[in-house]
Amino acid sequence: MDSDVERILKQARKSISLYCINECKAYCCRKGNLLLKKSEAKLITKRLLNKAELEGKISKNKDGLYTLFFKDNNHICPSLIDNMCVIHKNRGRPKTCKEFPIYKKNDLIMFSSQCPAVIDNLLFSYIKKLFAKGYISTNMTNVFRKNGILENKSKKNNNQRVFCQQANKAVEKNFLKINS
Numbered sequence: 001m002d003s004d005v006e007r008i009l010k011q012a013r014k015s016i017s018l019y020c021i022n023e024c025k026a027y028c029c030r031k032g033n034l035l036l037k038k039s040e041a042k043l044i045t046k047r048l049l050n051k052a053e054l055e056g057k058i059s060k061n062k063d064g065l066y067t068l069f070f071k072d073n074n075h076i077c078p079s080l081i082d083n084m085c086v087i088h089k090n091r092g093r094p095k096t097c098k099e100f101p102i103y104k105k106n107d108l109i110m111f112s113s114q115c116p117a118v119i120d121n122l123l124f125s126y127i128k129k130l131f132a133k134g135y136i137s138t139n140m141t142n143v144f145r146k147n148g149i150l151e152n153k154s155k156k157n158n159n160q161r162v163f164c165q166q167a168n169k170a171v172e173k174n175f176l177k178i179n180s
């Protein structure tokens with residue numbers, strides 16, 4: 001695992017923390033759902049897992065995992081208070097929460113298209129760092145080819161060539177800007 005890349009991703013996530021609280025107001029803790037291990041489900045429901053199940057806020061899946069549902073302001077994450085995560089410093093915090101809005105799986109890095117910080121391109125300086133590390137956008141293959149960048153990278157760095165998948169047009173546009 002490339003620790004430099006991990007560091008970049010950590011810094012990127014940290015860089016938006018004030019935006020998450022003040023601007024976005026924790027959108028990702030209010031909408032959608034979250035897949036959890038039992039230990040994570042217990043922690044996130046403040047040890048009131050059974051109560052949350054009865055209230056229909058969380059349900060146990062066949063595979064033993066739990067799904068926590070966020071629907072509206074009355075159905076937000078039980079660990080969200082004043083737009084802040086009260087278990088943020090807990091090591092047992094759900095993995096998805098630790099990683100969001102950037103996920104890394106082997107050579108693929110994904111930026112969530114649901115996250116306003118990604119949509120507003122606030123992470124672009126980190127995307128540039130990833131690019132410098134040899135990551136390229138799967139969305140941008142044609143542009144890189146046109147500019148001769150893809151071929152150069154393939155020749156120089158064939159084994160390390162990896163892909164960074166951008167989430168939206170806003171990010172693509174900025175990639176175009178710096179590379180044109």
Ligand code: SF4
Pocket residue numbers: 016019020021024025026027028029100101114115116117118
């Ligand atoms: S959706 Fe994105 S910007 Fe909003 S709180 Fe979550 S990570 Fe932060």
Ligand code: SF4
Pocket residue numbers: 028029034044077078079080081084085086087088093094097
């Ligand atoms: S555990 Fe924290 S980060 Fe995860 S959804 Fe709940 S409030 Fe948000």
